[in-house]
Amino acid sequence: xxxxxxxxxSRSVIGPYCKSCMMCNGKACSNKIPGPGAKGTGTVAIKxxxxxxxxxxxxxxxxxxxxxxxxxxLFGKTFKYPVFAGPVGAVSQHYSDLYNDNSFNEVYVNACxxxxxxxxxxxxxxxxxxxxxxxxxxxxxGVGVPTIKPWDKETCFExxxxxxxxxxxxxxxxxxxxxxPFLQGRIPPAGRKSEAELKEIIDYAKAPFxxxxxxxxxxxxxxxxxxxxxxxVSNHGGRVLDGTPATAAVLEEIADKFKGQVKxxxxxxxxxxxxxxxxLALGADAVIITRPFVNMIYGAGKEGVEAYVQQLGQExxxxxxxxxxxxxxxxxxxxxxx
Ligand SMILES: Cc1cc2nc3c(=O)[nH]c(=O)nc-3n(C[C@H](O)[C@H](O)[C@H](O)COP(=O)(O)O)c2cc1C
Numbered sequence: 261x262x263x264x265x266x267x268x269x270s271r272s273v274i275g276p277y278c279k280s281c282m283m284c285n286g287k288a289c290s291n292k293i294p295g296p297g298a299k300g301t302g303t304v305a306i307k308x309x310x311x312x313x314x315x316x317x318x319x320x321x322x323x324x325x326x327x328x329x330x331x332x333x334l335f336g337k338t339f340k341y342p343v344f345a346g347p348v349g350a351v352s353q354h355y356s357d358l359y360n361d362n363s364f365n366e367v368y369v370n371a372c373x374x375x376x377x378x379x380x381x382x383x384x385x386x387x388x389x390x391x392x393x394x395x396x397x398x399x400x401x402g403v404g405v406p407t408i409k410p411w412d413k414e415t416c417f418e419x420x421x422x423x424x425x426x427x428x429x430x431x432x433x434x435x436x437x438x439x440x441p442f443l444q445g446r447i448p449p450a451g452r453k454s455e456a457e458l459k460e461i462i463d464y465a466k467a468p469f470x471x472x473x474x475x476x477x478x479x480x481x482x483x484x485x486x487x488x489x490x491x492x493v494s495n496h497g498g499r500v501l502d503g504t505p506a507t508a509a510v511l512e513e514i515a516d517k518f519k520g521q522v523k524x525x526x527x528x529x530x531x532x533x534x535x536x537x538x539x540l541a542l543g544a545d546a547v548i549i550t551r552p553f554v555n556m557i558y559g560a561g562k563e564g565v566e567a568y569v570q571q572l573g574q575e576x577x578x579x580x581x582x583x584x585x586x587x588x589x590x591x592x593x594x595x596x597x598x
Contacts, residue, residue, distance in 0.1 A: 277292040278551075284552050287306055293499060297498075299500060304502060307506040312529055335467070340375070343573075344378055345550070345553045346527055349383055353442075365389075365393045367557055375566050393406055406431055436494070455482050459486040468490060471486070471490070475493065476510065481518075491524060493514055493526040493544070507529075511539065511543060526544040540588060540591040583595045
């Protein structure tokens with residue numbers, strides 16, 4: 261099955277909110293939470309997608325016809341592409357009960373590792389989710405990134421302990437989850453963290469720490485001060501605060517300031533190898549893609565992930581070939597019209 265066939269197949273099993281659209285652009289699910297939509301007006305996810313579409317790439321085929329190298333080094337590991345599968349929590353609530361978080365992560369982590377990339381795993385109120393996610397990551401030789409919510413200190417440390425024991429090559433926190441409607445007023449409590457609190461958490465982590473949910477130079481600076489080795493320029497797909505700009509709109513300024521000091525990821529509306537290329541051209545080291553991977557798993561499990569990763573890789577290679585670059589390091593602002 262190809263990616264479109266898998267997407268079509270997922271339509272009948274993915275539940276009432278996600279329409280498994282041919283192009284996952286945030287429109288049909290708009291403000292559906294529960295569901296994969298965005299908060300409030302539901303426009304931020306749409307903005308994320310549209311911003312990548314507005315960027316245009318510069319074709320240039322007068323270049324040495326070297327082999328195209330898409331491989332990406334991160335924290336001592338080599339990945340096939342600069343692409344990671346993003347964390348998803350509460351899949352049965354937001355999609356359908358064909359999967360729960362445990363059965364989803366089992367397929368997700370495994371299939372991504374086999375495809376030469378890595379999955380971030382989501383977190384939730386049920387403590388079993390992190391226990392199972394870290395177990396699967398351990399079984400996959402640490403190829404996965406447990407992503408912890410900004411819980412109270414005690415809970416964070418319990419989850420970090422599991423993450424440390426899993427030998428995960430990196431550990432993350434979606435610091436912006438303070439804005440998730442379903443976390444408000446719940447036990448364990450979650451919320452904002454001061455720079456000092458974040459530093460304590462990062463210091464306890466044995467693997468390089470990635471802070472997800474950065475939308476400004478100031479935010480990036482605070483994460484770096486706290487010891488982050490990676491940041492994800494992300495607005496959580498519009499699910500935590502209405503009225504934020506698209507991630508593509510803030511990426512360049514953040515990357516101009518911090519590239520080389522910290523690994524810079526970006527997510528939100530990235531759907532194709534072409535979008536991946538544009539994100540790298542704006543200064544990202546790598547991208548994260550989430551919602552389309554859910555469609556792939558609901559439609560075809562492991563095979564869905566493999567098909568999508570392969571398609572993303574082929575698209576990226578093709579754009580690199582047609583813009584005159586042969587390795588990721590060569591991709592820069594010169595490759596897009598600005
Ligand atoms: C249903 C759903 C659940 C999510 N759960 C998590 C989560 O547990 N942790 C997290 O860091 N991000 C979570 N996200 C955010 C995504 O990882 C990602 O940041 C966002 O969806 C933007 O990327 P995309 O447009 O490629 O989906 C979730 C997103 C959706 C749609």
